[in-house]
Structure formats: C-alpha cells, structure tokens
Amino acid sequence: MTSKLVIFDCDGVLVDTERMTNRTMAELLTDCGYPITGPECQKRFMGRTLEAVQEIVEQELGRKLPSDWLQQLRARDIESFKAGVAPIPGVAGVMDLLDERGIPYCVGSSGKYEKMHSTLGSAGLLPRLKDRLFSSQDCEKGKPAPDVFLLAARSMGHRPEDCAVIEDSLPGVLAARAAGMRVFAYVDDPVCDRDALKAAGAVLFERMDQLPGLLLNAS
Template identity: 70%
Template sequence: MGKPAPGLVIFDCDGVLVDTERQANAIMAAMVSELGHPMTGPDCQKQFMGRTLEDVQRLVEELTGRTLPADWPEQVRARDLESFRAGVSAIPGVAAVLDHLDAAGVPFCVGSSGKYEKMRTTLGSAGLLPRLEGRLFSAQDCARGKPAPDVFLLAARGMNHAPETCVVIEDSLPGVRAAAAAGMRVFAFVEDPACDRAAMTEAGAVLFEAMADLPDLLFSKT
C-alpha cells in the first residue's frame, strides 16, 4: 500500500523554487575570502547551505578567528539582494509542479531560512510570488533556524495542517534534518552535483534529480 497523498507541501525557497544558490555562494565565498580565509562557492555550499546567516556568522567567526560586526548578516543580505534584483530564474519545472498541486487540490507554501524581503525579491524576480504570497514562512519568526524543525512547524500551523500530513521539498542537509525533526516526509532535490546525497539519504530523504519527477513521487501509489 502506498503513502497517502500529502495534505500540505512545504517548499524550501533557495535552490528549490528559485535558482539563487550559486549566486549566493559566490558572494559568500568572496566575503569570507576578504576576511583572510579563502573559500570557493562550492566550499560555502558544503559548509553553510540551508543555515540562517546568523548561524553562518558564528561558523565564519570560528573559521577566521575574527569577531564580525553585529550587522554582518545584513551586509551579506544587502549584497545578495543587489545581485538577485538583477534577475533570478525559477528552478526549471517547478511551475509545472505547482500547477499539478493546484489541479490535485493540494495546498502548498514556503518554509525558508531566508527573510521575507529576500523571498519576495527572489520569488518576484522569478515570477512565482503571485502564487505564494500569503503563504511564506521564514525562520526570522522562529527561535531556531534549520536544522531545528521550527520553520516547518510554523508553516504547518500557519496552513492549519498537522505535521504528519506534510511533505517538505528541500535541497540542503540542514533542511532535510529539520523536516525529519518535524516529523514530516521529505524529498531532496539533488540536481546540484555538490549535494551530499549519502548524508541526505541517511537523514531520511527520498532523492530526486528533476522537478518533472516530483509529482509522481508525491502521489505514488506504490
């Protein structure tokens, strides 16, 4: 007997709905390298992906041995937003996934480590915001960021669904762990070769490489 159809689908934002990860990681790599600790974009993805910038600041301070200014996360956000305003694409195939969920009558929302301003900027640039406005949930409203389950539990409450009826779509290991901690099924989008597939599988995710495959996974009867 197959799994029940999801009651609610919660999407991460960056790297799942919008193609921002490479831009953001390149910016982060430049900023950390400026602090005297050379890093590449893939280095940043491996170490920081899925975390809040406040958590990243603590990790960068450990790496560099330097105390960063209190507004360092805002400096990163400002650089990111400047880049994102120049143009962000939707992840290929994700609009069709949203169409499929609409046709099936399954509600969806966003649960992200990013702040609301960033989500509205990137989703707006990608043309997805009209479909998601009013259904955005951010770790800025939570005591803890991913891998804690707070933002996904917030999204479930906000959409009036029990956690066990929710399915999360993620692309980061902290996000997968957050979904598992929330008691939710999780599918990990691993199109990026830098993804830690083994760790995501160990954390409980079902992996998929193309958005076109997601509807069959969500509604599988086997």
C-alpha cells in the first residue's frame, strides 16, 4: 500500500446521507424564499460547510436567512438520522483491508462532530472511527480550503504527501489537492460532476470494491 494514511470524507463516502440531508436543506431554503430541489442543492453545495452554504444563499437573496436557520437544519437532520443511516456499500470491507495491511485511516469532514457521531453511529461505523474524526469546525476555513485534511494528517502524524483522500465532492477534491494529497473520488451518485472531479485531479471510481486496487496501484 503506497499511502501511509487514508483520509475518508464522511457524507456520501462512509454514510449514505447526501440525498437525505440535501432534501431537508432544499425544503428549508424553499420555505425561506430560495426555491431549490434536493438534487440541485446537492449539486451546488455538496462538500461545503453549512456556514458557507448560508453565506452563498444570503448573497444571492440579498438578505439574511432566519437567525436560527442553521439550528433548524441541524435539528431536522439529526431527527431524520434516527430513522436509520446506511453505510456506503463495501466501505466496511475497505477498512477491514486497511486494518489487515496496518494502514491507518481517519475522517476529514465538513460536518460537525455531533452530525458525524449521529450518522456514523446509526450506520454502525462509529466504534472504529470515533477517535479519528476531524471536522472543519476546528479549522479557520472549510473545504475547498485544505485545512481539515492538513489537520487530520498532522494529528495522525503523517506528511500530506503520504496521504490519500477519499472524496465525493468537488470542494473536497480541491481541498485534498490544495493539501498536496492524492485523491480518489467516489462517483456512484448520479449527481456527481465526473468531468469536474477528474479535471480537478481526482481518480474516479464507482464501487468501493474498486478502491483497494486503486490504492495498491497508486504511484
């Protein structure tokens, strides 16, 4: 295995939450006078922090969203996760292989810790990741800035050039490349902009069972 550390994004890479959370966001934004569908929301904002989304929307609206908009959205998300969150098919097997090879891995996400604990817990992945979670909430800037990936590498004791990032969003791919890391983009979701992800420097893959081979053969 050429990488000394593998950094996973969370939503859409470890847990199947992107469509769920973007549907909720779209409903709230539409109620606030910013009509948008779940798929449109996902395509435009996937990979960004909610604070960044709020800033973009407020600039386009020319006014502020309700002061409790972020709290409403997070509360609705957490409530929806209680119904159950599925792990991305095959991702547990990837982590099993990394464990067998002695390759450490962690999470570098735009989501807050409360959300990661909720989604990863529901999906049954939290026990193997709970001490290796890194969030943009601890960074000055969220993705596409490299801060969260650099934080993860530094905290895990590895140089950026020795890390591989697993992403599914353009801001995440840009963040990984800005950090000087190799990046692999999971493009199972039809909303993914494959051309943009590839142009940004990602190696694309459609199934998690393809990822070990890519990591093994990466140069």
